[in-house]
Amino acid sequence: xxxxxxxxxxxxxxxxxxxxxxxxxxxxxxxxxxxxxxxxxxxxxxxxxxxxxxxxxxxxxxxxxxxxxxxxxxxxxxxxxxxxxxxxxxxxxxxxxxxxxxxxxxxxxxxxxxxxxxxxxxxxxxxxxxxxxxxxxxxxxxxxxxxxxxxxxxxxxxxxxxxxxxxxxxxxxxxxxxxxxxxxxxxxxxxxxxxxxxxxxxxxxxxxxxxxxxxxxxxxxxxxxxxxxxxxxxxxxxxxxxxxxxxxxxxxxxxxxxxxxxxxxxxxxxxxxxxxxxxxxxxxxxxxxxxxxxxxxxxxxxxxxxxxxxxxxxxxxxxxxxxxxxxxxxxxxxxxxxxxxxxxxxxxxxxxxxxxxxxxxxxxxxxxxxxxxxxxxxxxxxxxxxxxxxxxxxxxx
Numbered sequence: 001x002x003x004x005x006x007x008x009x010x011x012x013x014x015x016x017x018x019x020x021x022x023x024x025x026x027x028x029x030x031x032x033x034x035x036x037x038x039x040x041x042x043x044x045x046x047x048x049x050x051x052x053x054x055x056x057x058x059x060x061x062x063x064x065x066x067x068x069x070x071x072x073x074x075x076x077x078x079x080x081x082x083x084x085x086x087x088x089x090x091x092x093x094x095x096x097x098x099x100x101x102x103x104x105x106x107x108x109x110x111x112x113x114x115x116x117x118x119x120x121x122x123x124x125x126x127x128x129x130x131x132x133x134x135x136x137x138x139x140x141x142x143x144x145x146x147x148x149x150x151x152x153x154x155x156x157x158x159x160x161x162x163x164x165x166x167x168x169x170x171x172x173x174x175x176x177x178x179x180x181x182x183x184x185x186x187x188x189x190x191x192x193x194x195x196x197x198x199x200x201x202x203x204x205x206x207x208x209x210x211x212x213x214x215x216x217x218x219x220x221x222x223x224x225x226x227x228x229x230x231x232x233x234x235x236x237x238x239x240x241x242x243x244x245x246x247x248x249x250x251x252x253x254x255x256x257x258x259x260x261x262x263x264x265x266x267x268x269x270x271x272x273x274x275x276x277x278x279x280x281x282x283x284x285x286x287x288x289x290x291x292x293x294x295x296x297x298x299x300x301x302x303x304x305x306x307x308x309x310x311x312x313x314x315x316x317x318x319x320x321x322x323x324x325x326x327x328x329x330x331x332x333x334x335x336x337x338x339x340x341x342x343x344x345x346x347x348x349x350x351x352x353x354x355x356x357x358x359x360x361x362x363x364x365x366x367x368x369x370x371x372x373x374x375x376x377x378x379x380x381x382x383x384x385x386x387x388x389x390x391x392x393x394x395x396x397x
Contacts, residue, residue: 033392034062034120035147039089040070040107040131042080043204043315046296047126047149049084050206050381060389066114068107068131069094083296084207100130100161107134115142121392122147125169126203128162133169140172149203149384151176152183153314153335159240162314166335175391177384179203179318180338180373200383201375204315205322208300209378215300224265224289226305231262233306235313237269241330241350245279250352251330252281255310258359259287265302267291308362310355317345322372326362330355338373 035055039048048065055063067089081088093110095103107130115123115138123139124147125132132148139146151170155163170176170187178184179202187197221227234255242248255264268276268290276290283290294302303309303319308326311317317336320327321344328348339345348358375383 033060034064034118035122035124035388036064036066036114036118036120037124038066038068038111038126038131038135039086040068040135041127041129043313044126044129044131045080045084045086046207046315047203049086050203050210051124051126051149051384052086054381054385058385058389060392061385064091064118064120065089066091066093066111066135068092068110068135069096070103070107070129070131080296084211104130104134107131108138111135111138112142115139115144120144122174122388124149126150128153128166128169130161130165133165136169136172145175146173147175147177147388148173149177150179150183152178152185152187152197153180154182154186155333155335157333161239163335175387177380177387179376179380180336182337198383198387199375200387201377201380202318202373203380203384204318205376206378206381208319208322211297211300212304215297215304218298218301220294220298220301221305224263226263226265228305229307231306232258232264233302233309234264234266235269235309235311235316236266236272236330238312238331239271241312242269242272242275245281247350248275248279249281251350251355252276252283254352254355254359255288256283256285257356259285261363262307263287263289265289265291265306267294267299267302269293308359310359318376320344322376326365328355328358328362342371342373 037048037051039045052063052065055061065087069092091114093107095106095110097103098106111134122145123135125136126149136146148169151173153166157163170192174196176187176192176197177200178197181199184197184199236242236251241251258264264287266289303325304323306325308328309316309320310328310330312330314336317327317329317334317339321339321342327345329345330350331347332349334340334347346358348355
């Protein structure tokens with residue numbers, strides 16, 4: 001039996017253990033079937049999509065989608081809903097941008113009336129953005145059960161706003177669904193009851209596997225006059241990387257150096273583009289392609305066809321693992337350690353010479369690892385919804 005077959009053989013056993021453990025969960029306090037799912041930023045959309053698909057198939061569940069409007073650009077929001085097959089949100093808070101405090105407060109102010117109107121049995125939040133903690137706080141203060149999908153991930157770097165959001169959301173959640181074993185281990189160390197935690201797999205990978213074939217038909221490579229494995233793909237948006245002039249200038253210099261070997265495709269996050277303009281960082285090489293944000297299918301095509309990827313995104317670290325595309329992460333830490341363990345991802349920091357050295361080493365490698373983490377099999381949403389359905393059923397709904 002090869003390693004891939006071994007993972008498949010283990011999955012049904014783990015599924016059985018997960019579903020059997022549901023019997024030990026206390027029932028929902030509210031005897032209602034409506035569940036509000038919250039999406040705020042682009043990574044949320046990819047995690048919400050498979051959950052919405054599964055919940056709409058369950059006669060016991062009545063999912064209601066709320067979009068906070070944290071990402072409001074059409075390419076960062078509306079197009080993703082269309083391509084991922086997510087129905088239009090029943091509620092859009094339209095909070096827009098602002099400081100962390102302003103945005104979090106605006107989301108809380110807008111979300112509370114929604115909960116008072118709909119009185120859901122539970123609120124489901126995903127990931128680690130401001131919408132996650134803001135809506136979670138409102139829910140628990142109203143006595144509504146809070147479900148956190150992608151719980152337990154830790155970078156152990158409290159300077160990251162996302163880390164604060166993760167820790168706080170996990171601390172107040174009633175059900176915590178983990179994508180990898182490190183999440184379960186972290187929650188156990190933090191004293192979270194094992195009755196609340198479930199290792200279910202990765203809903204973002206559910207979404208990738210579902211849309212992979214559709215992405216292959218994208219013509220974005222033709223539009224950019226690129227061929228497969230002939231370019232480097234870059235994503236960059238974290239404040240630590242884009243707000244500091246020295247760091248951003250150094251990274252951009254590395255990208256221009258890489259252009260001597262092959263083109264660099266860089267869909268630029270609005271935050272990053274604003275910083276490039278404010279700092280007046282010039283781009284001298286025409287092979288450094290600064291694109292507007294692209295749709296999910298287009299990005300999936302770019303990612304799956306790249307020679308390698310440079311990123312500071314947690315989700316991209318996971319996706320490249322499944323796509324077997326080598327990944328260099330421009331950070332000194334990651335909340336996805338399983339990608340390091342499997343060898344699909346490498347932390348290289350932001351020091352230019354270190355990035356260049358790692359890039360040169362990676363060019364000599366072929367494909368990334370063929371191993372995938374346990375339960376990253378496209379069935380995470382199925383497991384999550386089964387657990388929620390069982391809990392509601394035990395409540396006598």
